[in-house]
Amino acid sequence: MADPLGVESDEEECRICEGEYVVLKRGEVYKSVQVEKRKKVIFEKQWIFMDNAVGQLYGSTFEVDSGGILNLRKPKQDEDSTDNKEAGLDNRHIVDDGKSQKLTRDDIESLKEQGLKGQEIIQQLIDNSTTFKDKTEFAQEKYIKKKKKKYESNVTVLKPSCRILAMMYHGREPGKICHLRYDTLAHMLTMGNIHAGSKIIVFETCAGLVLGSVMERMGGHGSVVQMYPGGGPVRAGMESFGFPSHFHETLHEFPLCKVNALLSGTLNLDEKDMDSQSNDSADKEKSGSSQVSSGGGEEGSSEPQSMEVSLDPAEAKKREEREKLREQKAQEKKAKLEEKRKRLAAAAALLEGRNADGLVIASRFSPCSALLCLLKFVAPSRPFVVYCQYREPLIECYTKLREQGGAISLRLTDSWLRHYQVLPNRTHPVLLMSGGGGYLLSGITVAAAASGAQQKSSEPAAKRIKLDEITSTADSSA
Amino acid sequence: MADPLGVESDEEECRICEGEYVVLKRGEVYKSVQVEKRKKVIFEKQWIFMDNAVGQLYGSTFEVDSGGILNLRKPKQDEDSTDNKEAGLDNRHIVDDGKSQKLTRDDIESLKEQGLKGQEIIQQLIDNSTTFKDKTEFAQEKYIKKKKKKYESNVTVLKPSCRILAMMYHGREPGKICHLRYDTLAHMLTMGNIHAGSKIIVFETCAGLVLGSVMERMGGHGSVVQMYPGGGPVRAGMESFGFPSHFHETLHEFPLCKVNALLSGTLNLDEKDMDSQSNDSADKEKSGSSQVSSGGGEEGSSEPQSMEVSLDPAEAKKREEREKLREQKAQEKKAKLEEKRKRLAAAAALLEGRNADGLVIASRFSPCSALLCLLKFVAPSRPFVVYCQYREPLIECYTKLREQGGAISLRLTDSWLRHYQVLPNRTHPVLLMSGGGGYLLSGITVAAAASGAQQKSSEPAAKRIKLDEITSTADSSA
């Protein structure tokens, strides 16, 4: 029945390979790791060796044994089937006397030593609890969750995707992605009309998550220019997507500190300039490998002075070798610089057309100046979207854009995200929810207006009326 | 079975009396009116005479006939029982050909002339619609709502309450109550710990709704001081509660423009001063009855000059009468002023103790200066609550209070209110919801701190840590 053409390649791409980025999952907790043999990774306070995952299918679930070795579990066994839930309707019958659990700590330890799986231990705990059945559903859930965290050690290995990584970052390290919630990211990608074949400008300080999400939606078609502050682009989040190598060819980067120069047509792509820039960025980067090699060079060059002049042939050969090495290094450095210059030139060329198909901003920087500036690189009739954790900076963006013109259909939005528990006779919204997902400003570029006055009268009529209403309301109750 | 003591007085207070304030209700639409005989009131574009409501029980439903006369409906007939809802699951079978309604406009008019009630007409429309049964529930509801609005003319007469009036204002005239939503009002009354026997300061420009709500919760026990801007207190919303007269004895008013004088101990209660204040307020009030009478006086005083001096006894008598009238008016004015002086003095005395049990602010004014000033009249360990339609002014209040001290447990909140449709197989949140209910700042007063430095270290420790976190997060991704 199944499409025979699809199946082959299907199987191929569904196997976990060494070197690939994967996402580990336990319950609602995710972690992105690269599959490497004989290398420990920590997940949920547990050491894990990924070796046994290699060659298995994505989506497989493994039990982690005491040595951190993964053991494949048979499917259907891995779902949380602690479902002999016979919930009491309230907990009015419960008198807490501290004696409700018949298993002792020693009992549990011995169960573990007998090799019982985490889930089995939890089932034992439930079966040996005199009060579990009488607890309210809420209390039961809390109980199971607590115990699960303590005794379960299943891990599912997933293929990364925008959804999974966005949920992972939001759950584990929201600070790294400016508290960008996944539904807000979803909205950015949609409002930005991100799709294959377009040219998108991205300025983000969300660890590369937004960059990666944009690239996923472009599927390796078109181009992305990452605008970066400081010494170099941050891309860890993008790497976690594990894109095939041709995706990377569509990605360019351009330093924000050169944007004004580019706009004024004074961008200098001289080698000398590039050199200085490279040093500049090395200063800023913490682990600049170029810094290490250049330091080595200096050490080498200070060496001869302190050395005695000897013509020992062995010494001469050594010196020759050193010279060669030095030259090779210089050559390498030059090649690197040349590569960097080319990349900068390529990115500059992409921007200079001023015909980008979209702009996506999501950063910890005050967005207004970057937005106004980067919009100049976007073609007319293209969407843009700005994320900010706070409302005030986007109010500023909105106001400035209104004054300046060149953008219509401006919308400042936020959203509520609510998850539901759907269970027979126990359906309700999840008891904990996210307090906020940040704010978005979206709009569409238009051809710059000839006269500012005309521009200003474009949209705000409706608003003015509203303001008048407010004033008159205020007056009438005075 | 029923408590025989309760029933008697029960029946008494349950009858609608002439002169009372009542609330008319149709569907979700409310209107507050005073019951007066032979007087038309407009409700939902319909003229109504309230005469027939007098003597009937609160909660009764009336049909309005074409002459605006109320006719009592028997109970059980009045609920919206258009319940032969046989909803199609989607509207895929509907092809709109504009011929789905078999009744013509003329048919409907003749039904009306036959004296069919609105609800019966709607039932006829439904029965004669070929597509109604196939419409989705959503479409059916829209249909019924539209038709109901057009043909129904039931009115239910309710006894006013905080709940009903708050919903009425929010639905009909949110601008008059600064868009204060009823759940937010509920929260103010609760966080303000409003209860019988306390002394509460109220500053509101919500048409008197907040004032009335506070008074309802005090049940005529204790005292309320209404702080008013401008010429006099606005109380229309409070009047609509229809409180018994002894409630009004607990209500005092004090002009905000004299607050600084009161605080500095320089408040002048001289008659002369009061006089000027009275003129002052007359200037500001639009329909000041005192202004009209004083105008009449001037007219009278300008009259003698232009008149011939005659000693005609009839004329003399007239003049005497005029004199008397003038004197009487002056006397009345003096009595009014004296009354006003007494009221001001009484309100000042209540405030001067600086021992109020609570402070409630809900106004269109920038709240910060009023809050800081009025808190001085509140005893330590008492709650206060400030409503504002906007967030920024309350952030200012929060910040200033933190700097100044004297208040703890500061909380800035807003809330979501969601209504549900609960029907078999059609349960979901109502499709339209309020976008926002405004913001509240609440807190508790404490004895003023001796040293400012100590005060400042009272609460914000947790906050500072958070800010540090943000900074460090920002740094790490730089």
Added chain:
Amino acid sequence: MSFVEYSEFIKEGDVVIIFLGHESMMPIKVEAGAQTQTRYGAIRHSSDLIGRRFGSKVTCSKGGWVYVLHPTPELWTVNLPHRTQILYSTDIANITLMLDLKPGSVVCESGTGSGSLSHAILRTIAPSGHLHTVEFHAQRAEKAAQEFRDHKVAHLVTVRNQDVCKEGFGVVGVADAVFLDIPSPWEAIVHAKKAFKRKGGRLCSFSPCIEQVQRTCETLLEQGFGEICTLEVLQRVHDVRSVTMPLVYLGPEDGGPESAKMTTDPAAEEARPVANPGYQSVTCRTATPPREMAGHTGYLTFATKPRG
């Protein structure tokens, strides 16, 4: 002190709330000679509390200080000993308003639970109303009654230990309002109906699950209740704070070829990050929602019991 009347000074036997700092409080019962330990040291009731004004700052034995607050139902709600899941002020506020509660109201409640709502009801219906509260669980009913005595509101409340679904509220024809927070509210509605005054009144049922709401609404309709309305209120507490955002450095502005050369001069470029190791920044005051908040407590279903 009482929960329905403010006092100026602290007396022996009072329940007071010790405010230790942001969201950190504890209730204590004042007893001459007693001491209470806090993280700032001991509070000696006789010298530190009795006779002091409510709202005063009290210095503890280790030199730290706290505020002593007059109890209110709202402070009690965040400080009471939990015997069950409790209702919080957001729901309580709406229940109070939507039940038309005011001084003089007679209210029937079940279950009493931890007494969070009960205290708020008592505050509102005092001095002339009455609360009939029914609690299935004997231990809890006893605890609640004790708290009502301690809080000087016992004269306003009758606690009954019975099953409201089987035995009702123990009173008939007296209530202006009925509140249900029980697992099967639909089983109690027929009893609720009997508890109301002849002129009728308002009913509220609190349930966490939608299935409970559905059965309750069905029964309310069958039993002739009107104006049936289900709603939900969620409150967000915002954190007011200053936020500093760095400004992006886009390079020198609008430079002609001359100035551009200057800025691409290595020295100038390198000087920048040294002179200005971070970025210039802007600071604004804002209010941010919590990362996580209560996403659901329960659905509130209100209805009017008509006359008769």
Added chain:
Amino acid sequence: MSFVEYSEFIKEGDVVIIFLGHESMMPIKVEAGAQTQTRYGAIRHSSDLIGRRFGSKVTCSKGGWVYVLHPTPELWTVNLPHRTQILYSTDIANITLMLDLKPGSVVCESGTGSGSLSHAILRTIAPSGHLHTVEFHAQRAEKAAQEFRDHKVAHLVTVRNQDVCKEGFGVVGVADAVFLDIPSPWEAIVHAKKAFKRKGGRLCSFSPCIEQVQRTCETLLEQGFGEICTLEVLQRVHDVRSVTMPLVYLGPEDGGPESAKMTTDPAAEEARPVANPGYQSVTCRTATPPREMAGHTGYLTFATKPRG
């Protein structure tokens, strides 16, 4: 122009969006020689549109002007002719993300409805993916197919006019994702299961009522789907504006007896309101939520179809 590829200039046969002002737009199909009436006057397609750049300002015959925009699925969603209730961008955005859609994805959808979601799916899965969309209603299926042709995306989509609950999606073993927006999604799940690739994929069901969600989740569980998750997203659009609030006049500040007398002087008191007929005021920029907003569209239930 196509809905999956931007163009710079307007051509004959293009669908363009005329932007008339705040929240006011209309889609038109560009035909040489045709005219379109707007409230600002007529737009002549040949001279005003063809050959112009997308995003240009076009002056209409009455002198008013509009912008001509390139169509996007999002603009289409707010401009399309409604044949059914439609999905809006907030739900669409989450559906797209949570279904893992990207270039190359093969998607099955039912019902097609007014094509709001379909266009967004096509945008995301182009150039190498495919959409199989099933619509029960013949007239609607035909309209949708016509729109796909007009929008130059017909090569990416197959429209089928059949009952998904009885006949399924018309394809087997090909889908990465399945989307259901039908009254009884639970009846279609067994067909959805067959549509998936062997390696599995993601499913989404959109339903307005919780009872539909309950039955759907039950069936998903029975049919071996995992990671079942129901959520709801509501978006608020804020109105950015300046708000002016008057300042309360509290009388002269901190006056000693002398200055106080001055201010209680009738002349001074009366002068104030004349000199300053209103009040001094402060203005701030703020963002306010709408008075009313969409409070519910539907619940989104997601699930993973495991391999096999």
